[in-house]
Amino acid sequence: MSTLLQLLGSSLGKKYLMAITGLVLVLFVLGHMLGNVQIFLGPEVINAYAHKLQSLPAGVIWGVRLFLLLCVFIHVWMAVLVTVENRRARPENYSVKDNVQNTYAARTMMVTGLILLAFIIFHILHYTARVIYDYSDMHYDLHGESVHDVYSMMIQGFSHWWVSIFYIISVWLLCMHLSHGVSSMFQSVGLRNEKWRGILDKVAVAYGWVVFLGFASIPIAVLAGLIKPL
Amino acid sequence: MNLDAKIPDGPLADKWDNHKFSIRLVNPANKRKYHIIVVGSGLAGGSAAATLGELGFNIKCFCYQDSPRRAHSIAAQGGINAAKNYQNDGDSIYRLFYDTIKGGDFRSREANVYRLAQLSGNIIDQCVAQGVPFAREYGGLLANRSFGGAQVSRTFYARGQTGQQLLLGAYSALSRQIAAGQVEMYNRHEMLDLVLVDGHAKGIITRNLVNGAIEAWSADAVILATGGYSTVFYLSTNAAACNVTAVWRAHKRGAGIANPCYTQIHPTCIPQEGDHQAKLTLMSESLRNDGRVWVPANQADRSKNPGDIPKEDRDYFLERKYPSFGNLAPRDISSRSAKEACDEGRGVGSTGRGVYLDLAEAIERLGRSTIEERYGNLFEMYERITGENAYERPMRIYPAPHYTMGGIWVDYNLMSTIPGCFVLGEANFSDHGANRLGASALMQGLCDGYFVIPYTIADYLAEVEPGAPDPQGSAFREAEDVVRDYTQRLIGMGGKRSARSIHIELGKIMWEYCGMSRTDEGLNKALEIIPQLRREFWENLCIPGRDSELNAELERAGRVADFLEFAELMCRDALDRNESCGAHFREEHQTQDGEAVRDDDNFTNVSVWEYKGDEQSPVKHIESLIFEEVKPSVRSYK
């Protein structure tokens, strides 16, 4: 037990946890994005997809949700611990500071992360708990079965311009977070070297952009009127 | 002064083994009752402190740097010799022994040198076990190179950082003992006096360089491993704070100094540019393996672009004068030849004090990439310092003070003339005679620390009752007061000049009159002006700040003060040694073509100087060198 505590309490242990939870979130975000862009295939497809997910046994749904929640929680918790310690490690700062190769994304992980956290809370209240706007009476007729109309919910949701802007900004921050995070994750668990670093850094940036474009395309399309309400 | 070298009996090859058997051992249970002070954490001090700690003694180790890992041993680039004969090229203990004796121009003690050669192999084994990443061949065996003109490949190396890697090995062993509580490490502490109780070395006085505290430390024995004194020349390849202080203060307490005039001038350093300069940087001698050294044959060409000087107008002076050794001639000889060429007005560079080291032909022959692989880091360093690209233009080099063979006289057990005061590494005089071979200093430092002192100190300890004296005792109090008064005197002078400016002046005097070549006239002149400069120092010094805090000027002043006294002894020794031998070149004693001429009848000996008090002439004592095994011959590299 004490060994475990030593591991988790160590600087490296925290990083492992961040990397592993980060990986879970990274995969989730990609899957979620791919799911969401099905909106461009029409109401039928996206609603069917959403329905399929929602009809999974409650145990599975809640299991996944709790797991994700736990990951976010651990990720954030570790991020806060790490950041607090890091601040403490340099009580007196430089009067003049220059960066040699450090990217903007790397320097702002905590900021982008915290805004993302706020976004996630808002987002769950918005689309999962649906307490920000009421989307309860949206129904769609899927081959005779009346299911929740996710298609219309998204269009309605993004028709408030401030919501859309907030989403776009948030996914942009996500893009930044990932463009450092994805490569960093490999380094943290020791799976990166000089040769792969360059490649992974590019992959991370590409990943960030893909996620950004995928997610951002939805509010943009709604605002631009490219996806029409039913 | 008792100069019994205590050389063991028996045939040369058996002396060390016989000795090891005959010396007393300290009972393991008793070891922890003994306390030993080690001053210095370089290869010699670090390895000694670690090994003695490992054996169970209680060690206190001191260094002036902020970490033991920064001792100047760290700067050694080239490599370390060992008679392993891994290359099957005819090397042997005997050959290393002979080369060292000959290289030292027959001015060292046979028994010591033989022991050094004998133990050299163990050093490599020990360092490998510690994780020193020596260069390897593809098959996984240790790689070697030939170095400093040796005709066999016996030099082990770790890229261009052999010194750092060996020191890290010793430092890691030391760190282990510090963690185990066997060694207490005191960084940023400078030893300012040696304390004797009933004629035996029993402690030291230090100044804490952070808060200025003057403290006394006691022990059953004291080991000094404080390095060389090349910085007496101000400009040298040594670190800024290298000093003679510990050695000098021990000398004042009764330790004889042997052959102080033996100083090695290294041929391949980057020339000085101006008066602002604080340091001369060594370019590894390995460059001489592929480079050709030349100056323009005609004075008129000296400021021409070297590329525009045709081959026939170049004087490859080493190749011309020493056809068989050529550019690989030993250090003293190469240095002197370069100086001669410059004295003739053919030197290059803005100051006229430089010769070309040209790798153009090697680049052409082997391709730039090979040269880059071999010497890339050196070329980069050269460019950083001079702003010139050595792939396009030959490097300029000039000799610079580098190593001091002289030092505190020690017997076969490495004990000085003060009982209980042992001296290791560059600080002692022992093994290199009048000139040191490349890659042999690292070997000596580690040999002393890992393999000699652990045995020989036991012989001394076995005869003294364990129990370090009380550091509050009268001898300590008195020494503390002396140091405190001295410090007060330094800081209270309120003059105008910085210690550095006086050091620079001293350096110029030493370089001019006691440098690469020396004359009766010049040395007498130096002996006249050094005391004047010393007076100037003691009248006109300015040290701002207080003594109760970190005060770099105060530290420097203390070191310069000692150099000002020591320099005089150096010149006196150089004057007294009325012959040329090894690195000590007296112009009066040379052949027609400028080769050194020894006077074996009168000078096959070690000059050991005894301190007789301030402003008193020191007294010379002699240890005769007896050559039973080799016959002193004329050292020729033609």
Next chain:
Amino acid sequence: MNLLLKIWRQSGLQTPGRLVDYQIEEVPEESSFLEMLDLLNEQLISSGEEPVAFDHDCREGICGTCSLTIDGIPHGPERMTTVCQLHMRKFNDGDTITIEPFRSKSFPVIKDLVVDRSALDAIMQAGGFISARTGGASDGNAILIAKETADRAMDAASCIGCGACVAVCPNASAMLFTAAKVSHLNSLPQGKPEKDRRSLAMVKTMDDSGFGNCTNTGECQAVCPKDISLDFIAQLNRDYARASFSNLLNKK
């Protein structure tokens, strides 16, 4: 060349410091950065002022003593160069140069630009060694070590312990230093028996010494005078994980 220097002056740990302006004239272009500071100090001494304290010794880029932050970059603007090897020709006449100490909680300021880096020694004492008793070694060639392995160990071992990696790291993390030290020994066959113990102990001491956590920003390698690679950080991450897990599983 003429320069305006803004230098951090601080008389001791307890006292607050500040930047002080100094004008310096006629600095030779060939001089090194530290020689420029020598000149300044001579100037200060001649006017009876206290010279600027800064650490230095070998002045050839190997002892790791020199430790200045120049315009926000430890060791200054030139890559793979310690400040003692930095030369003034890299600057322009009329430049303003800010000089500060290496900053980190674990490197308390002793005076002006001099800091205490003994925390790095403490990390070494925790496990930066191979327990090889003097005299107990077998022949140097008894263990074959592939050239690649020896070279890699050498790459790591070339760290000069200057602490610039800590000074530049946005988190004041000592990961590059520690990783270099651990990897040097862990890479070699001689270092294998103590590998796990070493990784665990050195990281623990690093953490306990108050250094920050690495977030993989890579600044450290960029200023490291010996270009120690981030690969060693990855290697340490790996070695530490392996050591922790084997400890977890093998607990008696």
